[in-house]
Structures are given as C-alpha cells and as structure tokens.
Amino acid sequence: MLNIVLFGPPGAGKGTQSEKLIAKYQLVHLSTGDIFRANIKGGTKLGNLAKSYMDKGQLVPDEITIKMLESEVNKHTSAKGFIFDGFPRTAPQAAALDKFLESKGQSIKVMLALEVPEEELKRRLLERAKISGRADDADPAVIQKRIDVYNAETAPVKDFYKAQNKCREIHGVGSIDEIFERICKEIDA
Numbered sequence: 001m002l003n004i005v006l007f008g009p010p011g012a013g014k015g016t017q018s019e020k021l022i023a024k025y026q027l028v029h030l031s032t033g034d035i036f037r038a039n040i041k042g043g044t045k046l047g048n049l050a051k052s053y054m055d056k057g058q059l060v061p062d063e064i065t066i067k068m069l070e071s072e073v074n075k076h077t078s079a080k081g082f083i084f085d086g087f088p089r090t091a092p093q094a095a096a097l098d099k100f101l102e103s104k105g106q107s108i109k110v111m112l113a114l115e116v117p118e119e120e121l122k123r124r125l126l127e128r129a130k131i132s133g134r135a136d137d138a139d140p141a142v143i144q145k146r147i148d149v150y151n152a153e154t155a156p157v158k159d160f161y162k163a164q165n166k167c168r169e170i171h172g173v174g175s176i177d178e179i180f181e182r183i184c185k186e187i188d189a
C-alpha cells in the first residue's frame with residue numbers, strides 16, 4: 001500500500017494537489033476538512049459539533065477527529081493506499097495514525113510538507129473564498145486564527161515525521177503542474 005500524508009498550512013494547495021495525486025496513483029483521498037463539511041451539510045450530530053470549532057478557525061478535538069478518520073479508513077477495504085489530507089494536524093493525531101496503521105500491518109511511506117509564505121496563503125484563501133463559499137476562508141480574522149493554530153499545533157507534526165526520516169519539504173509556490181512534479185519526484189524516489 002502507498003500511504004501518504006499531504007501536509008501544509010491552510011491554502012498551501014493540499015486539496016488541489018490531492019486531486020492530481022488520486023488520478024495518478026489511484027489512492028483513496030481522505031480529507032478530514034471535507035468529511036467534516038459533508039457532515040455539516042448533512043446536518044449530522046458530528047457536523048454540528050465540528051462546525052462550532054471550524055467557524056472559529058479552531059481544531060476539532062483530537063478524540064472526535066481520530067475516531068472519524070479511523071472509521072473512514074475502515075470503509076475502504078480494497079484501497080491501494082490513502083492520501084491523508086489535513087490529517088494529522090496535532091502530535092497526538094500523528095501518533096494515533098501510526099498506531100492504527102500498524103495494527104493493520106501498514107505504515108506511512110512519506111509525509112509531503114508544502115511550504116508557502118504566509119502572505120501568499122492569505123491571498124490564496126481570500127481568492128478561494130469567492131468560489132468555495134467557505135465562511136472560514138472569507139473572514140481575515142478566521143484565516144489568521146487558522147494560520148496561528150497551524151504554527152502552534154500543526155507545524156510540530158513535521159518533527160514527528162522528521163524523526164522517522166519521512167518528512168519531505170516541497171516548495172509550494174509555482175504553477176500547479178510544477179508543484180505536482182516536485183511532489184511526484186519525492187513519492188517515486
């Protein structure tokens with residue numbers, strides 16, 4: 001199996017690059033943000049709970065997020081591999097993912113960290129708000145909060161994968177195809 005973590009701050013291009021990766025490597029794409037948004041749309045209990053955090057730019061608590069992610073993985077028994085997009089976002093999530101995959105005789109092959117300067121992230125998110133309809137993209141205060149949460153809680157996840165020699169930093173500025181090429185080079189290495 002080919003299991004990949006696609007990592008990076010909000011607006012780094014994880015969703016865009018995931019779409020191209022699924023097509024090339026036939027992987028199952030699991031975006032925790034997308035799953036939460038689908039639950040909000042469906043009016044589920046999980047959706048209502050997640051929304052209260054997402055609207056403020058905060059992280060949904062680990063316990064809830066981990067449980068949801070594991071149940072999504074379990075739905076895809078014949079997957080060739082997974083792209084984890086927006087997960088793990090905290091050190092406990094990273095540890096839980098390793099433990100969960102290990103229990104299935106699986107592991108993460110590589111963690112690809114998209115690197116984009118903060119000003120560019122803000123510009124991209126405000127641009128995306130025009131088409132995404134996402135409230136958390138449209139409010140500069142919420143964008144700043146998401147970036148601050150990333151720096152404080154999510155960026156340290158890199159050290160978790162660096163310690164396993166699995167973290168590859170990717171320059172995330174350029175054309176979509178250029179960035180995709182950089183990513184594929186690391187996956188195929």
Ligand code: AMP
Pocket residue numbers: 010032033034036053054055057058059060061065085086087088089090093146
């Ligand atoms: P995203 O679509 O990845 O930008 O995520 C949107 C929002 O969903 C985040 O700001 C968080 O509130 C929530 N979220 C997504 N993934 C996670 C995660 N792994 N852990 C906690 N909260 C998450």
